[in-house]
Amino acid sequence: MEIIYRQGVLMAEALQLRTRRFEDFWLVASHMGDPKAAVLLLFPLAFYVHRRTGIAVIWVAALSEWLNLVLKWILFGERPYWWIRQSDLFSENPLNVQQFISTCETGPGSPSGHAMVTGAVWWxxxxSLAAFFHARTGSKVLAAVPYLFYAVLLGCVGLSRIFILAHFPHQVIAGLLTGVMLGVCLNRSVPEGRPLLFFLGYSMALLFGALLLHSALQSIGIDLSWSIVLAKRWCSHSEWVRMDTAPFSSLTRDTGALLGLGLAQFWKPGGWTLPWVPRTLCLALSSLALHYVNSFQLPTFPPLLFYSLFFLKYTLVPQVVMVLIPGFVHHLTAKPKKD
Structure with missing residues (x-):
């Protein structure tokens, strides 16, 4: 592995040196690949364009990120930004590399969660877009355009993770391949119209399944906090190490979002049928509301309180997008009935 890691950081150094002027682009690409962006940005956009696709985004994002967490616990995997400092290979000839605000994630590195969730969700x-284009035009060329965009997007997200020293190239490739396969498989079983008990069962199974695995690994002597220790030690700015990038944060985000998805369909089965103009208003209001939900600062101590509130925070997201905002817009724009 030392050879793979060494070649990986040399590639990251070359990428930084040759594309430093595109730094802002790489940071935006990395942000767009964040699993959090799938829930807060892609979900409302997809939902108001096509209900099933929006539900599929939440479903696929949650399951793929949960599986990524499990794989990281099992496979471990260093991250470049701390491996460079831990390794003695570059003590005499230090690498000319730079960390960024989104570099210092605290979980293990293999496989890349950004690449895995992006590959799954964007599939x-x-x-869906390709099927729509083909059905409307019958053109296979036009239907291939979304897949071309998909390939470019995956490449940009993958390179951005290498650029900021968050992942080695082999971790990105593993994440992309796994994500594409998950997207293909999970898109066939979207739980639209399922009862609340289904989502409650899934949410609790994922939550307690991960906690049991964590306890089992700890009981056989595997310290799963090793990556957090290294992140705090080798991140160039201590404030860049945040609890919302910790493994348990992704777990509570995924299980909260699934439970919220079930609650939203329970409160209003089938949702509201809205024309395009009200749906555009829904998207604008939902984006504004989710911005405030995301920016709301949670207390980080004690940790159990933080993770509990983080769970509730993402349980709220589907309620806002699927129930509260559409309901408000429906009543706002509904024509009064004539006597």
Whole structure:
């Protein structure tokens, strides 16, 4: 592995040196690949364009990120930004590399969660777009355009993770391949119209399944906090190490979003049928509301309180997008009935 890691950081150094002027682009690409962006940005956009696709985005994002967490616990995997400092290979000839605000994630590095979730979630979107284009025009060339965009997007997200020293190239490739396969498989079983008990069962199974695995690994002597220790030690700015990038944060985000998805369909089965103009208003209001939900600062101590509130925070997201905002817009724009 030392050879693979060494070649990986040399590639990251070359990428930084040759594309430093595109730094802002790489940071935006990395942000767009964040699993959090799938829930807060892609979900409302997809939902108001096509209900099933929006539900599929939440479903696929949650399951793929949960599986990524499990794989990281099992496979471990260093991250470049701390491996460079831990390794003695570059003590005499230090690498000319730089960390960024989104570099210092605290979980293990293999496989890349950004690449894995992006590959899975965006497959849902582009396959839906391709089917729509083909049905409307009958053109296979036009239907292939979304897949071309998909390939470019995956490349940009993958390179951005290498650029900021968050992942080695082999971790990105593993994440992309796994994500594409998950997207293809999970898109076939979207739980639209399922009862609340289904989502409650899934949410609790994922939550307690991960906690049991964590306890089992700890009981056989595997310290799963090793990556957090290294992140705090080798991140160039201590404030860049945040609890919302910790492994348990992704777990509570995924299980909260699934439970919220079930609650939203329970409160208003089938949702509201809205024309395009009200749906555009829904998207604008939902984006504004989710911005405030995301920016709301949670207390980080004690940790159990933080993770509990983080769970509730993402349980709220589907309620806002699927129930509260559409309900408000429906009543706002509904024509009064004539006597």
């Amino acid at each position: 849902v979107i582009v396959s």
